Amino acid sequence: MIRFECDYLEGAPVQVIEAIAKANMEQNAGYGEDTHCEHAKELIRHVCDAPEAKVAFLVGGTQTNLTVIASALKSYQGVIAPQTAHINNHETGAIEATGHKVLSIPTDTGKLTGEQIREVCRQYWNDTHALHIVQPGMVYISQTTEIGTLYSRREIEEIYTVCREYHVLLFIDGARLGYGIESPESDLKLNDFPKLCDVFTIGGTKQGALFGEAVVILDETLKQEFSYHVKQRGGLLAKGWLLGVQFETLFADGLYMKLAKHAADLAVKLHQGFASSGFSFYVDHLTNQQLPILTQEQAKKLGEKYSFDYFADLNNGSFVCRFCTSWATQEENVEALLTDIKKI
Incomplete structure (x- = not known):
């Protein structure tokens, strides 16, 4: 049987396996406080051209999404997302389990537009009964989307403009970010994303790591206590160096x-x-x-x-x-x- 059903069928490229084997008997500090994680974070900040970004490593995509969203939202807020979004359909109610509602918007393309987001926010803030309604606090999009479509630079710029207008955060799920960037239809590079959102992820699980996702945080408030949320949500790996070694290898020479x-x-x-x-x-x-x-x-x-x-x-x-x-x-x-x- 030749398998094409997903993009996480195999383990990792030999470079990653060899790097883990080489580091296997090292004595590394726990919980990501090791030299491999620090080096990997520096490499990511460098390729993203985002020296002030906070970088954190988590184990899996759903865990990463719920941790980012729950850490950013107040208890009465929800997250705007396309109806087709991963957080709305393929995470077993993980976002709702954190106490936050997914405010889904119908879309034929898998993408949101700035105008759709503006309309949701406008309706909320103009509603006489806004006090009784879940408040939009974040917008979630993914690159690529769940149906494989791509946002252009202009589309994300328009979305981010609306987000800043209504003081909501923009979160870009990059579980397939590299695949999107390398598509011939893309007009975005990795170092564009820090300028276009408040937080985004760089997927590892689907893109060459055995496991792991990197979170790149630009918003100053979100940076401050994000590590506590990672721990509380079960995302702080004791042998965090395993994540560091993988991302260090993936980003050391453009791999x-x-x-x-x-x-x-x-x-x-x-x-x-x-x-x-x-x-x-x-x-x-x-x-x-x-x-x-x-x-x-x-x-x-x-x-x-x-x-x-x-x-x-x-x-x-x-x-x-x-x-x-x-x-x-x-x-x-x-x-x-x-x-x-x-x-x-």
């Missing part, structure tokens, strides 16, 4: 973006292959989550050799299927898939 480009290049090849074979897409884009539309017979036939996600059912009986590329995707497997889809 992170090299791995991301590999996935992005194969995503383009996958997209072109499906398109040239006559398949249409749920959303047409060039990021690492490709969403071709298959009939039941086509999906069944491909399922004999390949695994992929059944992303959504369509009214005509067809399926939206998700095929992901990653840092570890083998080009020969993509070629085999493209050869086989021509036969179905």
